[in-house]
Amino acid sequence: MIFDRVSVPVAVCDVYGAVQVANPAMAAECGTTPGRLRGRDVLELFRPQEATQVERIAEALRLRHRSRYQVSVRWQAPDGAQRYGELTADPVSDTVEDTPALLVMLRVLAEREGHEQRPPQVAPIEARILALLASGTTTAQAARETDLTVDGVNYHLRRLSTRWNAANRTELVARAYALGVLAPGVWPPTPAAGDGSE
Structure with missing residues (x-):
């Protein structure tokens, strides 16, 4: 079969x-x-x-x-x-x-492994961009908030999408929460403690 x-x-x-x-x-x-x-x-x-x-x-x-x-x-x-x-x-x-x-x-x-609860490593700028994206900011707004260009923000989002095999930005944000990169139950969205973004 x-x-x-x-x-x-x-x-x-x-x-x-x-x-x-x-x-x-x-x-x-x-x-x-x-x-x-x-x-x-x-x-x-x-x-x-x-x-x-x-x-x-x-x-x-x-x-x-x-x-x-x-x-x-x-x-x-x-x-x-x-x-x-x-x-x-x-x-x-x-x-x-x-x-x-x-x-x-x-x-x-x-x-x-085992009971270890570390989320996947992301660069501090990636965690910041994911948090901004989760709060509903546009790419242009995220660029202004992070002192990057729009192309710079898109570059980091493409890298994360490839790494996590995410089809779109909604899926990227969902995975960031599922993988523990973003802190659950917090508004506005923020990187989780210990995500490598400190």
């Missing part, structure tokens, strides 16, 4: 998140076999970073919206390391009227 040969961790879940079938790569992230994942709640295996993300997705699915949904998650790898990543769920069904299943893919973004 082609599903089993896909190297990316993939599972098919019912609309409530219960795993119906998983490939070996997904099972390996949980330290088990594909058959043992059947019936398990995907959001118990991979814990969401923000409950509000899950609530918005659940509401959208109830309204039968068919979009791609992304959730920042963390989980413990079989070797004990804390991993961080992103679950992407795509509703799939034969017809629009059918209750969709969810095709779930996992992307691993970072790993922290």
Whole structure:
């Protein structure tokens, strides 16, 4: 079966998140076999970073919206390391009227050994730009705040996007929070303590 040969961790879940079938790569992230994942709640295996993300997705699915949904998650790898990543769920069904299943893919973004809680290293200017971006500033405003040119700000954002494999600025900010680069629950957004930006 082609599903089993896909190297990316993939599972098919019912609309409530219960795993119906998983490939070996997904099972390996949980330290088990594909058959043992059947019936398990995907959001118990991979814990969401923000409950509000899950609530918005659940509401959208109830309204039968068919979009791609992304959730920042963390989980413990079989070797004990804390991993961080992103679950992407795509509703799939034969017809629009059918209750969709969810095709779930996992992307691993970072790993922290044991109980160490250090976020990935970013340059002080990168952390500052991410905080400004999270607060809604434009590229021009961020350039003025950091004494850079617009091209300079874009350069740092491109570097971060490449490093974290982020598709756009919204995803970049979400990852900065998920990876602990930006302090959670703080407004205006600020770099987290110990992120290498001190």
